[in-house]
Every structure is written in C-alpha cells, then in structure tokens.
Amino acid sequence: MAGIRKRPKKNGTATYQVRWLQGGRDGTWENESFEDEDSATDFRDLVEAHGNKWPYGWIPGRGFVEPDEHPHDVPLLDFAREYVDALTSVDIRTREDYHREIKLHFSLLTHRRTDGVDIPATICNLTQRDVSAWVRTEQEGRPNPDSKGRGKKEWLRVPADPKSIRNRHGLLFCIVQSAVDSVPQLRTTNCCKGTKLPRLDHDTDEGMAFLERDEYARVAMEIKDPDARDLADWLVGTGMRWGEATALKVKDLSLASEIPSANIQRAWKKAQRGSPEAYYLGPPKTRKARRLVALSPAQVDTLRRLTAGLEPDSFVFRAAMGGPWRHANFYNRKWLPAVREAMDKGLPKRPRIHDLRHTHVAWLIAAKIPLPAIQVRLGHESIQTTVDRYGHLVRRLDAEIVAAVEAAIAVPAPRADLRVVTG
Structure with a gap:
C-alpha cells in the first residue's frame, strides 16, 4: 500500500510525500511530493487503484499529460x-x-x-x-x-x-x-467538424419582419422629413444594405443607360475604437456585393431630383447639414418615431431599418422573381445564403406550383403500342 509522509519545512510549511513500492513488495521505492495533503491523498488513491504503480498518463513532477501532447502545443x-x-x-x-x-x-x-x-x-x-x-x-x-x-x-x-x-x-x-x-502540423483533424449547432429558427418569434405594401406605406407616411422618406423608399425599393445606400455617390449612377442602374462600389465601415471618426468608406461586405442594381423609372426620377447640380463625388442621400446619414441619427430621430406612431395607429409589426431589405425580397418573391436573380440583386456571396434566409417565402407560390403540376399530369403521356404481332 502507498503511504503519505509529511515533511516539514524551515519556513513552517510542509510538503506531503506519497511513497510506495512500485508493483508490490519486490518493487523499487517511488515517491511524488505535493504542497497539500488533499492532493497527496488523491494521488495515493490513484496509485493504489493502479496496482501500486504510477497512474497511466502521469509524468513525475508534472502530473497528468495527454498521451498525444504535441511538442509545439500552445494555449x-x-x-x-x-x-x-x-x-x-x-x-x-x-x-x-x-x-x-x-x-x-x-x-x-x-x-x-x-x-x-x-x-x-x-x-x-x-x-x-x-x-x-x-x-x-x-x-x-x-x-x-x-x-x-x-x-x-x-x-x-x-x-x-x-x-x-x-x-x-x-x-x-x-x-x-x-x-x-500549419507546418509543422499541430493537428491531424479539425475538432469543430460535425458540431451540432443550434438552429437559426430555434426561437418562436421570427427575427425578420416582412412588411406588406400597405404596412410600409403606413410607416412611410409618418416620416415627416422628405429627405428621410426618400432614403427609406430607396432602401425598401432596392434592397440595399444601409451602409451601401448611404455611401452611394452621384458618380455611381447611370441614369441615361438603356437600363438605369446604381453601381455599388463602397460601404460605410466601423472605424477602429478610439479613432477620431466613427466610420470610414471601404469596400462592400463581400466580393459579390460589388454589383449593379437596376432602377425603376420612379427611382430614376427621384435620383434626378436629389442629384441636380451636385458634384460627382457628392453623396446621393444627405442629412440636414448636407453630410451623409448616420444610422443612429436616422434610426432614433426619423425611423423609430415613425414606427411608434404607425404602431399606435394599428401597425401589427415593429420593423427595423434592415427589415426594409427583407421586405424588398418578400416583394420580389411575391412577384415570382427567382432566387438566383434575387441573390445577384442583394449581393449575397452564395445562393445558399439567399435560400436559407428567404426560401420559406417561396411558399407563396404554392398555388402556382400546384397548378403547374396539375397541368403537367393532366396531359396523358404517349404510350407504346403493346400489341404483340405474331407471325
């Protein structure tokens, strides 16, 4: 059996030494020291449980070390x-x-x-x-x-x-x-593969708000600032991200083309903490976020009105002092008061600014625009993003799908002549 020996120190403290005969009576004496008696007791029990041998994986003076410990391992x-x-x-x-x-x-x-x-x-x-x-x-x-x-x-x-x-x-x-x-290789496999992650639709309340056309109109009617109303109309009418729309410049517009469009080449980014400016202009969110967004005649008319007499480098959408809109100011001073007023008058939803992008997609799907075309318009890097986020809205086309299936199976398929010709 293993035993514990208390060994006092000159400073008044003590160490606790576990001693045992390795493997039994005919073995050699082994020992391991600890700073407290509880640790020594736990280790003694482990030694006895292993037949009076060093516990598997225990390195003298270090403790348990995993068998696959790598020489280049770091926290x-x-x-x-x-x-x-x-x-x-x-x-x-x-x-x-x-x-x-x-x-x-x-x-x-x-x-x-x-x-x-x-x-x-x-x-x-x-x-x-x-x-x-x-x-x-x-x-x-x-x-x-x-x-x-x-x-x-x-x-x-x-x-x-x-x-x-x-x-x-x-x-x-x-x-x-x-x-x-890495070289040298620190691991042979990625332990994150196969992790079961929580579903994005785990919550009972849907995270996105999709506005019907009359619901958006009720909010827009409460936005009293004409410039703010123009920006809200643009967001819901193009599906642009806030940072893209507010970074749009006059030189990005092609209004005289056969298909008028807005060229998305930049977006507002949050600056480094402590910087004198909170935001700076940088590239869009992803590579495919650089895109052309086709414009309707009504949007072209609005842009002509907003950009008349402006320099090419001027922002299209500007706040009261002529500078670019900031999200916090627009949200707190324009959007939120309008939403609250609309809710007081019966609006059943509380949309965020970003929900205007979601609403734009819902309107496109209702108009039977295919998801790949929506992916390109929104600037999603992958079609899977579009499907995961908005695929459930395609259920609005169930009636058309059923009608197409019914029409297809209503026409009898040609049948081969099954008569056997005998000589």
Whole structure:
C-alpha cells in the first residue's frame, strides 16, 4: 500500500510525500511530493487503484499529460490571437471584434482529460467533445446562483442567440483548421467538424419582419422629413444594405443607360475604437456585393431630383447639414418615431431599418422573381445564403406550383403500342 509522509519545512510549511513500492513488495521505492495533503491523498488513491504503480498518463513532477501532447502545443487563446493578428483580408474593426470574441467567449473553452478533470484548452488538446460542451454553455448561459428567483431571471452569462453561436463557431473552425494546415502540423483533424449547432429558427418569434405594401406605406407616411422618406423608399425599393445606400455617390449612377442602374462600389465601415471618426468608406461586405442594381423609372426620377447640380463625388442621400446619414441619427430621430406612431395607429409589426431589405425580397418573391436573380440583386456571396434566409417565402407560390403540376399530369403521356404481332 502507498503511504503519505509529511515533511516539514524551515519556513513552517510542509510538503506531503506519497511513497510506495512500485508493483508490490519486490518493487523499487517511488515517491511524488505535493504542497497539500488533499492532493497527496488523491494521488495515493490513484496509485493504489493502479496496482501500486504510477497512474497511466502521469509524468513525475508534472502530473497528468495527454498521451498525444504535441511538442509545439500552445494555449488555445494565444494561438487564436496570433491567427487573428495574421489575417490580411479583414479590416481593423473586424480584427478588434475577433479579439473581443476570443477574450469573452473562447476563454470558456476547456479540455476534459481522460481522468475527468478540466484543464485549460490548447490548440492540440481540444476535442470535439470540448467544442460541443462549449456550444452548450453558449446556448444555455450561466444563471446567477445567488439570484433570489423573483422577477426577471439573473445571469452571470446571458444565453447567446443561435446566429452568434454559429459565427463564433465559424471563427473557431478557421482557427483550428489553420493548426491542421500549419507546418509543422499541430493537428491531424479539425475538432469543430460535425458540431451540432443550434438552429437559426430555434426561437418562436421570427427575427425578420416582412412588411406588406400597405404596412410600409403606413410607416412611410409618418416620416415627416422628405429627405428621410426618400432614403427609406430607396432602401425598401432596392434592397440595399444601409451602409451601401448611404455611401452611394452621384458618380455611381447611370441614369441615361438603356437600363438605369446604381453601381455599388463602397460601404460605410466601423472605424477602429478610439479613432477620431466613427466610420470610414471601404469596400462592400463581400466580393459579390460589388454589383449593379437596376432602377425603376420612379427611382430614376427621384435620383434626378436629389442629384441636380451636385458634384460627382457628392453623396446621393444627405442629412440636414448636407453630410451623409448616420444610422443612429436616422434610426432614433426619423425611423423609430415613425414606427411608434404607425404602431399606435394599428401597425401589427415593429420593423427595423434592415427589415426594409427583407421586405424588398418578400416583394420580389411575391412577384415570382427567382432566387438566383434575387441573390445577384442583394449581393449575397452564395445562393445558399439567399435560400436559407428567404426560401420559406417561396411558399407563396404554392398555388402556382400546384397548378403547374396539375397541368403537367393532366396531359396523358404517349404510350407504346403493346400489341404483340405474331407471325
């Protein structure tokens, strides 16, 4: 049996040494020291459970070490920060946002060892089980155990919404994949593959608001500022993102063409925290967001009115002082008061500014415009984005689909002559 020997120190403290005969009476004496008696007791029990032998995976003086420990292993958070710093395809604000995600959310990732003990995650020891446990923590949050249970529930960490979880998991996937692709290779597989993520439609309330034409008209009627009304009409009429529409310049317009259009070449971006300016002009959200948006005759008339006498580099949509619109000002001073007024008069929805983009798509689908054409108009990088976000609206065409099927099967198919000709 293993025993514990207390060894006092000159400073008044003590260490606790676990001693045993390796393998039994005929073995050699082995020992391991600990700073506290509880740790020594736990280790003694492990030695005895392993037949008076060193516990599997235990390295003298270090403790449990995973069998697959990599010589180039580093803490996950350090590796993640280095990965983000090395990115060349993101702007400064996006890089800051990634670092914030690492600090606030990746710090929750831990690795559960084979003995059931949780230790800090590294880029090499992270497993699929660890990632799944982290996703559950993000999804469920952490209630405050000291809350009194009355009224509003208190949280140490509020549950994350499904889209945020998917975005964070996507960043983690890329970080781990870079370890798989690195030289020397730090991992052979990506432990983020196969993670079951929460559905985007998990909530009972739909995140997007789709306005009928009369519903939008009720909101627009309450926007008293003509310039603000022009911008709202443009957003719902083109499906442009806010940052694209408010960055549009006179030189981007082709109003005399056979098919008048607006050329999307830039968008407003959030500047680095601490910068003197909160926003700056940069490229659109994705490569395919650079696009031409076809315009209706009514939109052309509006643009001619708004841009008359302006220089090519002037913004098309301008606030009261002549500068570009800022989202917060438009939302708080123009949009929100109009929505509240419309709701007081019976509007059953509370649309956001971005819901004008969703509403534009709903109107196109109702007009039987195919999803691939909508993808191009919106500037989605992938058709899958369009299908995932708006595919359910195609149900509005069910009557046409049923009619087409019925028409197709109503015409009898030609039949081969089945008569057998005998000699």
